[in-house]
Ligand SMILES: NC(=O)C1=CN([C@@H]2O[C@H](COP(=O)(O)OP(=O)(O)OC[C@H]3O[C@@H](n4cnc5c(N)ncnc54)[C@H](OP(=O)(O)O)[C@@H]3O)[C@@H](O)[C@H]2O)C=CC1
């Protein structure tokens with residue numbers, strides 16, 4: 001079997017980069033991947049809401065020309081390949097795309113197609129904003145305090161997939177190499193004959209481009225702080241280095257706009273704690289952005305107990321994965337947690353929900369399409385189509401206020417009526433039309 005031939009939709013024009021900025025025509029071609037499991041249900045709902053938001057905001061002057069591209073089970077079924085080259089090329093050529101979730105088997109089988117896309121396109125930031133919509137049921141007392149934006153490094157870390165399977169020839173050769181050249185490290189492996197091995201690459205370059213994106217976002221959006229989340233006390237040369245490189249970058253590239261906890265420590269050592277506290281207070285009063293850090297385990301407690309202390313978070317790949325699902329719980333769950341994978345240097349971006357395929361609900365028209373709709377909202381904002389993006393947010397607010405919600409909210413919301421995935425989209429579209 002061969003891969004698909006993609007025929008660009010008539011009337012559409014590719015998005016390009018001009019002078020380092022996205023040049024978005026009024027009729028952009030945007031590729032989409034439907035996704036596995038519940039993907040088709042939530043995509044069908046999402047595309048209707050996004051089209052309605054654009055139509056209402058621009059009265060027909062602007063329109064997205066969707067181009068289906070293939071990955072996952074549908075690609076394998078129809079073309080005998082999980083991730084056709086044409087899909088990766090389309091994401092690259094058309095620059096901005098959106099996708100539903102794709103299945104990754106546990107403990108064997110294919111490696112993650114989601115991760116492959118991020119790596120092949122070098123989408124080094126996984127941007128996951130976490131905010132509460134009024135009325136959404138939450139397990140915490142003050143969900144309105146949760147307004148955080150996760151910048152998760154998206155191409156490195158243990159997520160890179162450098163693994164040697166226990167019992168394989170590669171594993172045997174790798175361990176022999178370790179034993180010969182790094183005997184002290186080898187001696188730390190408790191059961192060498194039966195260990196699978198994973199490698200965790202974390203680079204200065206990868207860290208810096210992620211942290212630069214987080215700081216410039218925080219400055220542009222008048223956020224209070226960037227917290228570097230790491231486990232650098234244990235993994236000193238990967239997560240510890242991430243912290244050190246992050247601080248060094250802030251001090252080197254943003255000396256006038258930021259104040260770092262590292263600076264506070266230096267001042268305390270030289271002049272005492274009172275002087276350091278005053279210096280920090282003065283810097284923040286002058287509008288500087290606070291750059292601080294926190295170890296990953298305690299972060300998971302503190303985002304619950306003192307959410308006000310967290311604003312923008314810059315972290316490594318695996319920590320960011322855990323944190324994004326945990327934070328989503330505080331604002332109503334994974335059904336309403338959007339995201340985008342972005343390369344800010346070449347403009348390439350693939351927007352996708354934080355959640356997975358939720359296979360037990362596949363084809364039931366049941367799950368919340370909110371995460372993918374809000375990922376679409378992020379995409380519209382990324383295109384500079386602010387009016388349409390704002391309209392999506394207003395429609396989401398109004399739909400939730402009307403308490404006609406999908407099962408995940410309905411089971412926790414008093415007085416709510418449960419609606420299907422497609423019906424939630426209908427409610428949002430009705431709200432959009434009321435305002436046009
Ligand atoms: N980017 C991607 O494409 C991602 C893909 N995956 C993949 O997805 C597959 C399944 O992963 P799994 O760990 O089960 O995680 P999922 O996120 O798919 O589902 C876990 C649970 O989250 C809730 N949930 C998920 N989506 C929604 C939604 N739209 N609306 C309401 N609730 C929702 C459901 O909770 P409840 O049971 O309480 O109703 C569901 O059972 C795996 O193959 C995994 O690798 C996972 C994450 C991201």
Ligand SMILES: O=C(O)CCC(=O)C(=O)O
Pocket residue numbers: 102103104112113114115321354
């Ligand atoms: O790729 C996958 O299957 C899971 C990825 C994931 O959980 C995430 O990126 O949040």
Ligand SMILES: [Mg+2]
Pocket residue numbers: 321322325354
């Ligand atoms: Mg995840």
